[in-house]
Amino acid sequence: MAVTFAVTPRSPSTPVPAERGPRGRALRRHLTGWAFAGPATAIVVGLSIFPAVWAFFISRAKWNGIAPATMVGWGNYRKLVQDPDMIAATRHTLILTAIFVPGSIVLGILIAVALNQKIRLIGFYRTCIFVPYVASAAATGILAGFVFNPQFGVVNDILRHLGLPQGQFLESRHVAIYVICVIALWGEVGFTTVIYLAALQDIPRDLVEAATMDGAGKWRVFRHVTLPELRPVTVFAAVWQTITAMQLFDLIYTTTRGGPINSTQTIVYYIYELAFQTQRLGYGAAAAYLLFIVTLVLSLIVILYSRRRGSEVF
Known part of the structure; x- marks a missing residue:
């Protein structure tokens, strides 16, 4: 016996269930995405936003981490502006930034142009350039301490064989900051x-x-074609390297510890001394926030200048 079923067609006016409509599918996609990204987002926010807000409240207090905190308002910030050690650390950081950022950009362009040629073992050369960047800054600093050692360092040994005067390098208060710049360039130029x-x-x-068919030589092609095409990358590199230079700490820690006579003490290293050696947590947090503001302002200046020149990067 045959059994037949009558299927009543859905009228156009019958509403489609929400879970089957376009909005329902979009909602499911959003929920699925947040189910994967939500935990990681919560961890990132918890490890960045919350400490930043807490550090701001600490920066307005006098606290050593043990005794009850005493609120001082903006007193820590006013003291920092007149602190001679903070002013000296700022000067050292600006010198480091002024040398490191343009140097890393110029060297990066020149080495990249050289490594863009079709030559033998090009893959090996590219790997060698990038290896110092992959190595930890702590290992780089320890190695640099041996290379620039005044007694048995490789650099002084080479100068001795060439009959040239030897130097104190990291032990000279007038030269140490520039040697730090050279070491930082060696470690970061690969990026x-x-x-x-x-x-x-x-x-x-x-x-x-x-451009070549129009009669332009290699220099004109590089100047009028290559460099303008590299402008967005240059803006990104300038911002990134500025942040790197302003936050340089591990290289200072493993080479000079801010010496000799605080001649290589940068802002980040000074913050480390305030917070973890003298237990002035509120004062150190205020210095950290000032560093954040200065870094943000410098980055915004570079970005706005690049936009006025027609380079949209960020």
């Missing part, structure tokens, strides 16, 4: 080289070929 190398390989060959 700018890699991003510039990727940008060079992304430049359309049609532009270079058109």
Whole structure:
């Protein structure tokens, strides 16, 4: 016996269940995405936003981490502006930034152009350039301490064989900050080289070929074609390297510890001494917030200047 079922067609006016409609599907996608990203987002916010807010309240107090805190308002910030050690640390940090940022960009461009050529063992050379960046800054600082040692260092040994005067390097209060810049460049230039190398390989060959056919030499092609195409990468590298220079700590810690006679004491190292050696947590938190404000202002200046020049990066 055959059994038949009558199916009543859904009229156009019958509403589609919410879970089956476009909005329901979009809601399910959003919920699925947040189910994966939510825990990680909560961890990131908990480890960044909450400590930052707590540090701001600490910066307005006098606290050693043990005794009850005493609220001093903006007193810590007013003291920092007149603190000679803070002023000296700021000067050292600005010197380091002024040398490190342009140096890493210029060297990154030049090395990237050299590594963009078709030569033998190019992969080996690219790896060698990037290895110092991958190595930890602590290991770099320890190695640099041996290289620039005045008694048995490699640099003085080379100068001795060449008949040139030897130097004190990291033990000289007049030269140490510049030696730190050289060490920092050696460890960080691999980063700018890699991003510039990727940008060079992304430049359309049609532009270079058109300029060459118009009679432009290699220098003109580099100046009027390559450099303008690298402008967005340069803005990113300038902002990133500025943040790196302003927050340099581990290299200072493993080489000079801020010496000799505080000649290499940067802002971050001074904050470390305030917070963890003298237990002036409120004063150190205020210094950290001032560093954050200065870094933010410098980054915004670079970004706004680049936008006025027509480079949209951020």
